[in-house]
Amino acid sequence: MTTRKPKTSRTIKVQCDSERTMSMFKKDEDSAPPVDFNEVKKSFSITNTVPTSHYTGVRTIGFGGVGLVVTAHDPNLDRDVAIKMLRPEIKNKLPEVERFIREARATSAIEHPNVIPVHEMGVMEGVGVYFTMKKIKGDNFHTLLDGLKSSKKEYKGKYTRLHLLEIFISVCNGMAYAHSKRIIHRDLKPHNVLIGDYGEVLVMDWGLAKYLDIGEGKEISEGQEAERSDPGSSSGDTSVTLDGTISGTPNYMPPEQAEGKISELDERSDIYSLGAILYQILTYEPPYNGKDIHKVLQEVRKGSFIHPRKRFPKYEIPCELEAVCLKAMSFNKKDRYQRVQELIDDVRNYMEGFPVSAYPDPAIVKFRKLCFRHPVISSIAAVFILIVTIGYAMLKYAEYISYSKSIEEADKERMLGNTEIKEASDKYKKLDEIASKRVYKEESPGESELSRQMNEHYNAAENRYEAAVIRYTSVPKPYARDREVRDGLMDIMVNRLKYSILVGNYERAQKWIGFIHLWCGKNLEKLTPENKNTILGFEGRISGEGYMTVRTNPSGASVTMSKLADKGDGILIETEMKGLGTSPVKEFVIPKGSYVLKIKAAGQPEVIYPVAINHGEEESGEILVPGSIPEDMAYVPAGEFFIGGENSRYYRSHEVVLPGFFIKKYEVTLGEYMEFWRKLGTPEEKTKHMAKIIFDFSERKYYDAWDSGGKLISPLKEDLPVVGILHESAEAYCSWISAKTGKKIMLPTAEQWEKAARGVDGRAFPWGNGFNAEYANINENEAARKKFGNWAPPGSFPKDISVYGVFDMGGNVREMTSSRFIDGGPFYQIKGASSSTTRRFLNCSYASDTPVAPSDVGFRYVMPLEEK
Helix, strand or coil: CCCCCCCCCCCCCCCCCHHHHHHHHHHCCCCCCCCCHHHHHHHCCCCCEECHHHCEEEEEEEECCCEEEEEEEECCCCEEEEEEEECHHHCCCHHHHHHHHHHHHHHHHCCCCCECCEEEEEEECCCEEEEEEECCCEEEHHHHHHHHHCCCHHHHCCCCHHHHHHHHHHHHHHHHHHHHCCEECCCCCHHHEEEECCCCEEECCCCCCEECCCCCCCCCCCCCCCEECCCCCCCCCCCCCEECCCCECCCCCCHHHHCCCHHHCCHHHHHHHHHHHHHHHHHCCCCCCCCCHHHHHHHHHHCCCCCHHHHCHHHCCCHHHHHHHHHHCCCCHHHCCCCHHHHHHHHHHHHHCCCECCECCCHHHHHHHHHHHCHHHHHHHHHHHHHCCCHHHHHHHHHHHHHHHHHHHHHHHHHHHHHHHHHHHHHHHHHHHHHHCCCECCCCHHHHHHHHHHHHHHHHHHHHHHHHHHHHCCCCHHHCCCHHHHHHHHHHHHHHHHHHHHCCCHHHHHHHHHHHHHHHCCCCCCCCHHHHHHHHHHHHHHHCCEEEEEEEECCCCEEEEEEEEECCCCCEEEEEEEEEEECCEEEEEECCEEEEEEEECCCCCCEEEEEEECCCCEECCEEECCCCCCCCEEEECCEEEEECCCCCCCECCEEEEECCEEEECCCCEHHHHHHHHHCCCCHHHHHHCCCEEECCCCCCCEEECECCCCCECCCCCCCCECCCCCHHHHHHHHHHHHHHHCCCCECCCHHHHHHHHHCCCCCCECCECCCCHHHCCCCCCHHHHHHHCCCCCCCCCCCCECCCCCECCCCCCEEEEEEECCCCCCCEEEECCCCCCCHHHHCCCCEECCCCCHHHEECCCEEECCCC
């Protein structure tokens, strides 16, 4: 249950009068098919029915994704109660009603001082199913921890770390009792823990509770999306409970829950969430943060979070508490505490100065804790130390033994980690070799298995490395800068960096570099010269700089280069233009990104040559400058470009090499096509190649676009694109142009069309990567449809232009190609969007087959470049 608190009071409520609250439900009674609450009462043995007038002084105090909580006065018992009910928009949905009843009964079954008590459940007229609870004034635990993080006075002096641990133990006690009843919570988080003004600690919101003896649904695959159950929440709030395919709160849920493996959830899943709460007690932040809920889920599935002491060294978090937290949050369930009582015992032991099972103390530390618990022993020890000063040397020796043991254990974990990271690297190389030869999206079974093994080895390596780092960093202070410690940590970081760069995860590599700077100084001044040079080399590789050489045919052409950048409107425009001199241009360093070269040779047309520098790439090759470019055509030079991707039906994003070609800048118009039609020799040919037009797509009635004399019917005009013709007719037109010009004219292949539309950098749309319906003539552009109707004259949308200067490859009409689909069907690929299609068609990698309406498909043509 999510509660929302006004700034003026610590009581969790929002004032409103009772009539308004109840009217919310009356107003929405017809919003969904009604549930037969008499049948519900019968099915679930609910005997209590009360009118809405039974409760007085009704005020809303909080609401969540499915529930609404009000406070009211019960005149029969003369006490204030909290009433939970379903929100108006879902109170008539049977699945939510059943889940709500399950929550009430699960909460009621756990009669424990640290679980919110339920008084009664029933059906209220006009409201539906409800249950009443004890009304508690106070804050939820998240608000308290957030207040401590912000150093608010009302929290700072009152809640010490020990006090917070007492609250945590109270939460654990409630959960231990729930587990004894074979009930797990599945949504434990600070938001669902209420801290009363008089010391009460109550676990609330059991809406996702699961009885372990009752099955619940089937397993959920990793690819399924999680849907937000709170329609009023911000898309950036990942602490909100999810519902749908994955239930729970990403910031606090265990990996098996994030994977959707419902059958694997048990008491240890709740223990992980308790560990995540302890993490926030120690750091005032959840273990996972982020605005993108799906990225957070991915991180949870990998178990990759920063350990508390590394993340916030300023809080001086005790090693023992960190170890308890990390054990509770272990990636594998078998490595966690197996029962909540074990977790309670470790926290209690820490608070009382006893050894903690998750963090074995060296003998000297155990002795110190013993002295702390027993002052008499402490006095004797002091006398003993005074008398036997020679024992100092022995103590130093014991310190060295402790150091040696820590180094031995750390080295062992590090070497095991190195073995695992090598296995992960080998698996990745095999996977990359297979994937580099695959152009289709679907992975082979062998790839999936290799990917699983790679991730398994990587996670195992990270677990080993983290264990090693804990041991290296917990050596006695005099040895903290010892070479063995330094070299061990450096070896771990270098291997992490190598793997991150190998798999192309430069963001994670940058994170490891950040840790090194945190440990070794901003300028790496604490490293040896050798290690410093190693890290600087990695930094260069992470930056992604590439190299470029420019050669042209003919040589001696002037070359300018501009960087393509998005200024916030989704359009990639030319910026930072600079001259590179005349070709050939020798190799130079170029930052990662997209660029445009403009090449001008004396007496020859200017050539536009887009370049995409991916991470550390080298770009070279000869650029052919044609003697001329045909009128109304654009030149697309030979070379590699990215094709396919997320929106492609079959192809993953990969690079393809194409020879150079020319492409018509504009779609073929009615006027141009009718010139061909008039030259046809027989009536049969004219009938065959007549354009058949639908003006009202709802009628499905076709009209000849012009009469037998070649006069267009209204409202068609010669400057509009030709549509409603056969693929065979478009090919016939190309053959006619070929005979007329003496040049080889044809429909573009799907690859030629895609390169002319998106350039070489794999952009989503002809103009860049940002969607804006106003840029192209598509269905969402209402202003364009009002102005032009179904078709616009080619070139009417100046922003719908590719890097090569080709217009309307985004919208206006979809366009024919000469490429069939790879599934062996009879259809040719149709590219682009039109005024009757949605934005899904707009992506350059998308291809459709049969037209949405035949009258939205036209064409343009290409001409191969004649090599010199």
